[in-house]
Amino acid sequence: MSAQAPHNTLLIPGPIEFDDAVLSSMSHYAESHVAPGFVKVFGETLTLTRKLFQSTNPSAQPFIIAGSGTLGWDLVSANLIERGENALVLNTGYFGDSFGQCLECYGAQVTHLKAPIGDRPSLEEIEKTLKQKPYKLITLTHVDTSTGVLSDVKGVAQLVRRVSPETLVIVDGVCSVGSEEIAFDEWDLDAVVTASQKAIGCPPGLSIVMTSGRAIQRAQSRKTPPGSYYAAISNWLPIMQNYENNKPSYFATPPTQLVHALHTTLSQITADVPGRFAIHTQVSDKVKAAAAALGLKQLAPRPECQAHGMTAMYLPEGLAPPDVLPGLLKRGVIFAAGLHKEIATKYIRFGHMGVSVTDPNRKDVDNALAALKEALTEAKQAKGL
Amino acid sequence: MSAQAPHNTLLIPGPIEFDDAVLSSMSHYAESHVAPGFVKVFGETLTLTRKLFQSTNPSAQPFIIAGSGTLGWDLVSANLIERGENALVLNTGYFGDSFGQCLECYGAQVTHLKAPIGDRPSLEEIEKTLKQKPYKLITLTHVDTSTGVLSDVKGVAQLVRRVSPETLVIVDGVCSVGSEEIAFDEWDLDAVVTASQKAIGCPPGLSIVMTSGRAIQRAQSRKTPPGSYYAAISNWLPIMQNYENNKPSYFATPPTQLVHALHTTLSQITADVPGRFAIHTQVSDKVKAAAAALGLKQLAPRPECQAHGMTAMYLPEGLAPPDVLPGLLKRGVIFAAGLHKEIATKYIRFGHMGVSVTDPNRKDVDNALAALKEALTEAKQAKGL
Numbered sequence: 001m002s003a004q005a006p007h008n009t010l011l012i013p014g015p016i017e018f019d020d021a022v023l024s025s026m027s028h029y030a031e032s033h034v035a036p037g038f039v040k041v042f043g044e045t046l047t048l049t050r051k052l053f054q055s056t057n058p059s060a061q062p063f064i065i066a067g068s069g070t071l072g073w074d075l076v077s078a079n080l081i082e083r084g085e086n087a088l089v090l091n092t093g094y095f096g097d098s099f100g101q102c103l104e105c106y107g108a109q110v111t112h113l114k115a116p117i118g119d120r121p122s123l124e125e126i127e128k129t130l131k132q133k134p135y136k137l138i139t140l141t142h143v144d145t146s147t148g149v150l151s152d153v154k155g156v157a158q159l160v161r162r163v164s165p166e167t168l169v170i171v172d173g174v175c176s177v178g179s180e181e182i183a184f185d186e187w188d189l190d191a192v193v194t195a196s197q198k199a200i201g202c203p204p205g206l207s208i209v210m211t212s213g214r215a216i217q218r219a220q221s222r223k224t225p226p227g228s229y230y231a232a233i234s235n236w237l238p239i240m241q242n243y244e245n246n247k248p249s250y251f252a253t254p255p256t257q258l259v260h261a262l263h264t265t266l267s268q269i270t271a272d273v274p275g276r277f278a279i280h281t282q283v284s285d286k287v288k289a290a291a292a293a294l295g296l297k298q299l300a301p302r303p304e305c306q307a308h309g310m311t312a313m314y315l316p317e318g319l320a321p322p323d324v325l326p327g328l329l330k331r332g333v334i335f336a337a338g339l340h341k342e343i344a345t346k347y348i349r350f351g352h353m354g355v356s357v358t359d360p361n362r363k364d365v366d367n368a369l370a371a372l373k374e375a376l377t378e379a380k381q382a383k384g385l
Numbered sequence: 386m387s388a389q390a391p392h393n394t395l396l397i398p399g400p401i402e403f404d405d406a407v408l409s410s411m412s413h414y415a416e417s418h419v420a421p422g423f424v425k426v427f428g429e430t431l432t433l434t435r436k437l438f439q440s441t442n443p444s445a446q447p448f449i450i451a452g453s454g455t456l457g458w459d460l461v462s463a464n465l466i467e468r469g470e471n472a473l474v475l476n477t478g479y480f481g482d483s484f485g486q487c488l489e490c491y492g493a494q495v496t497h498l499k500a501p502i503g504d505r506p507s508l509e510e511i512e513k514t515l516k517q518k519p520y521k522l523i524t525l526t527h528v529d530t531s532t533g534v535l536s537d538v539k540g541v542a543q544l545v546r547r548v549s550p551e552t553l554v555i556v557d558g559v560c561s562v563g564s565e566e567i568a569f570d571e572w573d574l575d576a577v578v579t580a581s582q583k584a585i586g587c588p589p590g591l592s593i594v595m596t597s598g599r600a601i602q603r604a605q606s607r608k609t610p611p612g613s614y615y616a617a618i619s620n621w622l623p624i625m626q627n628y629e630n631n632k633p634s635y636f637a638t639p640p641t642q643l644v645h646a647l648h649t650t651l652s653q654i655t656a657d658v659p660g661r662f663a664i665h666t667q668v669s670d671k672v673k674a675a676a677a678a679l680g681l682k683q684l685a686p687r688p689e690c691q692a693h694g695m696t697a698m699y700l701p702e703g704l705a706p707p708d709v710l711p712g713l714l715k716r717g718v719i720f721a722a723g724l725h726k727e728i729a730t731k732y733i734r735f736g737h738m739g740v741s742v743t744d745p746n747r748k749d750v751d752n753a754l755a756a757l758k759e760a761l762t763e764a765k766q767a768k769g770l
Contacts, residue, residue: 007414015641017415026411026588026642029392030402032719033589066453066590067615068637074615102614197638203411204418205451205590205640228613229487230452230459252453253582255590255643256400257411334417 008329009364012336013145013175013310013351014198017364019268022201025260034248038256041263046244048266049208052177052200053184053192054273059213060184063236064262066255067207069174069195071231073102075209076137076170076191078227079219079234083107085136088129088167092120092151093144093340099172103139106227111135117343118299120151123159130164137168137190142176145198146339148312148349149300150180157187168215174198177208178269179280179309179353190215196258199280199309201265201354205258276358277308283357283365284308287350290369294376299340299347309353312338316376318385320345327375333368393714394749397721398530398560398695398736399583402749407586410649411642419633423641426648431629433651434593437562437585438569438577439658444598445569448621449647451640452592454559454580456616458487460594461522461555461576463612464604464619468492470521473514473552477505477536478529478725484557488524491612496520502728503684505536508544515549522553522575527561530583531724533697533734534685535565542572553600559583562593563654564665564694564738575600581643584665584694586650586739590643661743662693668742668750669693672735675754679761684725684732694738697723701761703770705730712760718753 003020010017031038042064049062065071081087084107089100091114100110113121113129130138138160140151157169168190173182178199182192190212197204211233219226219233226232235251242249269276288298288311296313300306315324321337325348328335336351338344350372356364379385388405395402416423427449434447450456466472472493474485477500485495498506498514515523523545525536542554553575558567563584567577575597582589596618604611604618611617620636627634654661673683673696681698685691700709706722710733713720721736723729735757741749 004412004414010415010417012417015415015418015638023412027389027408029389030395030400030588032395032397032721033400035719066451066592067456068451068639070637071452071615074613077614105610105612105614105617195638203415203640203642204638205643207451225490227490228459228616229462229490230456230616231613232490252455253400253580253589254453255588255640257588258590258640258643334420336417 008332008334009356009367010334011351011356011364011368012334013349014353015204016198016201016351016354017356018203019201019265019355019359022261022265025264026203026257028257028260031256033253033256034250039243039246039248042243042254042259043246045259045263045266046240048263048270049210051270052266052273053182053210054186055184055210057185057213059216061211061216061237061240063209063211063240064259065207065236066205066252068204069193069207071207072193072209073099074228074231075207075233076193077103077106077108078231080168080170080191080215081106081108081136082222082224084109086111086133088113088135088138090121090126090138090140090151090156091115092141092147092149094146095141095144095172099139099141117340118147118149118301118305120149120305123155126156127159127163130160130167135164135167137170139170139172141172142180143307143309145175145310147299148307148310149305150307153182153189154187157189161188168218175307175309178276180307181277184210196262199353200262200269202261203258205255206262279358280308280353283352284311287311287352287365287369294373310349310351312347312349314347316380316385318383319379321348323379323383324348324375327378328371331371331374333371393717393719394741394752395719396736396741396749396753397719398734399738400589401583401586401736401739402741403588404586404650404653404740404744407646407650410645411588413642413645416641418638418641419635424628424631424633427628427639427644428631430644430648430651431625433648433655434595436655437651437658438567438595439571440569440595442570442598444601446596446601446622446625448594448596448625449644450592450621451590451637453589454578454592456592457578457594458484459613459616460592460618461578462488462491462493463616465553465555465576465600466491466493466521467607467609469494471496471518473498473520473523475506475511475523475525475536475541476500477526477532477534479531480526480529480557484524484526502725503532503534503686503690505534505690508540511541512544512548515545515552520549520552522555524555524557526557527565528692528694530560530695532684533692533695534690535692538567538574539572542574546573553603560694561692563661565692566662569595581647584738585647585654587647588643590640591647664743665693665738668737669696672696672737672750672754679758695734695736697732697734699732701765701770703768704764706733708764708768709733709760712763713756716756716759718756
């Protein structure tokens with residue numbers, strides 16, 4: 001039995017359902033942000049973040065900062081590229097557009113390599129584009145929350161190292177970290193930007209960014225000052241290093257209660273990181289098979305482009321999200337409507353991440369699939385389809 | 386009896402002790418950030434923020450954003466002034482220095498008008514400085530957390546309107562909002578930047594900024610784009626307006642649990658805003674009288690320069706914070722060490738804000754004063770003073 005009040009099950013692609021232990025860690029009494037107790041918790045949380053990314057290279061550096069996931073784009077754009085330099089955005093949906101806007105805000109010259117909806121740019125196209133001019137960094141959205149398209153992070157990183165080794169590889173992992181495999185050191189990534197509220201299973205309010213030694217070095221050897229104060233790596237680096245070395249330090253007051261929640265969920269996750277990816281894949285396969293059995297096509301037709309923590313599915317011809325979502329809600333299940341502007345009225349999104357997937361006592365996914373079947377039937381009948 | 390685990394009482398100038406109801410609001414089950422329930426709570430929280438600032442002018446606009454208080458400086462510096470324009474910082478301690486650095490990061494030409502430690506620039510000096518060149522904005526730290534110096538916000542705002550009416554009046558209210566009187570409309574302020582974790586009594590993790598119609602207009606009529614993406618008023622303004630009008634909207638995922646906590650504490654505070662200022666003044670007077678009776682001098686010698694939510698006191702000659710703070714801790718009381726670089730080893734800081742002051746069932750302040758007396762006696766004896 002959950003300690004939480006009865007409620008509809010939140011199965012959107014983030015925020016997600018909370019584990020009781022994670023939620024109750026936020027009820028910790030007030031602490032000074034520079035007292036030994038909190039310093040230890042924050043320091044351990046940074047170390048657990050390394051484990052989450054399967055990173056053991058001491059030159060890699062995690063950052064945990066009060067903010068939404070969006071803030072991670074500023075951290076990249078204000079520190080790792082300078083005004084007038086080139087950035088290549090592999091665009092697989094809404095979030096590629098927005099990351100591009102953030103880069104432009106700090107003066108980068110942005111090229112978008114856009115894939116058709118549901119697909120991702122091919123390695124051949126990326127190689128061709130990378131050879132056209134020198135790019136300071138390349139960004140890719142690991143899972144685009146708007147479309148459920150999965151990018152080939154490992155493949156792109158290998159390609160970049162081969163054809164443009166100085167280009168930093170930046171991953172938007174807001175909708176992937178915790179549900180999709182990421183081997184930060186082994187794949188030789190430069191930054192993964194994420195947030196607390198998706199597959200990491202913590203409430204929203206934390207921007208989490210993992211950076212390589214190469215990225216830190218790039219930030220430290222800028223010709224011009226960083227473009228942001230709150231998102232300046234130079235302001236946060238000593239703070240993160242000090243906390244992880246158990247030394248209090250101050251730049252801005254850390255969000256103590258959220259850090260406790262993150263500590264709890266990362267302790268759970270890092271007990272078995274590969275196992276976590278495996279169960280997300282297994283449940284995703286089940287969801288996708290069930291959707292197919294209901295005649296629902298995914299936005300991402302190719303299996304290798306399909307995320308494992310969410311499924312974006314076209315509704316049958318003649319149905320829109322308002323025809324189906326209320327029927328789901330009536331059955332205690334919350335899915336999300338479409339988000340990609342061009343097709344928003346044609347599809348729905350089902351988030352299957354975190355505790356809804358990993359807790360064997362929960363039947364969230366099975367219940368959702370049963371509710372989806374019923375709600376679809378009901379909606380078709382209502383429309384005479 | 387508190388529902389919280391037994392713990393030492395946190396009486397630093399923020400974060401502060403939590404009210405049980407505020408803390409438990411964070412245990413709310415997971416919600417979609419765009420679902421009716423949360424949209425209503427967020428919208429109401431924005432409306433309550435207006436009340437907190439005693440503002441009824443519809444052209445004023447509150448912002449509530451995931452971030453530390455520091456982020457508010459970016460919101461001001463990246464939107465309300467452009468590269469090469471002049472900013473005047475009334476500097477009463479550590480936080481004036483830092484706000485100046487933030488303004489410079491976004492290209493402002495910063496002039497510091499620095500007061501001696503424990504004092505504030507006089508209205509005469511400010512008037513003289515304002516007449517020397519056109520300033521786009523002036524900043525003042527309402528209460529400098531490092532020194533406990535209180536600024537004359539009303540007086541400065543009146544002066545600015547008289548001698549330099551186009552200059553925006555920007556108040557850093559991180560350590561004042563909720564304990565010091567602020568009448569946003571009546572005093573004709575342009576921005577008050579604050580954070581959740583001090584006298585507002587919410588856990589840390591929210592940047593709260595109140596802006597005037599004049600400030601919004603300045604942001605909207607910039608010649609150059611805003612200097613930040615995450616802190617761009619243009620990105621957040623429609624979001625805040627939509628939520629307050631009960632319409633879901635998305636730029637970045639709001640920190641749902643912290644918004645619930647803020648809603649709870651603001652509901653409590655806004656039940657009697659003038660009463661809240663009165664009780665903080667009353668308790669502050671008691672603390673300052675008790676400190677004087679113990680022979681402790683305040684950093685701010687003049688009463689009109691003394692904050693009402695904290696007291697910064699010099700220790701007796703021969704004693705440093707490490708001689709006294711452990712004695713307080715032994716008695717269950719946490720004070721803060723000095724923060725102002727030049728004199729950090731000579732003083733301690735006592736935060737008396739929020740529930741420790743307003744809850745008649747708590748004896749936090751009385752207990753702290755008793756503990757302070759004992760700890761000082763003990764420390765003097767140990768040093769043979």
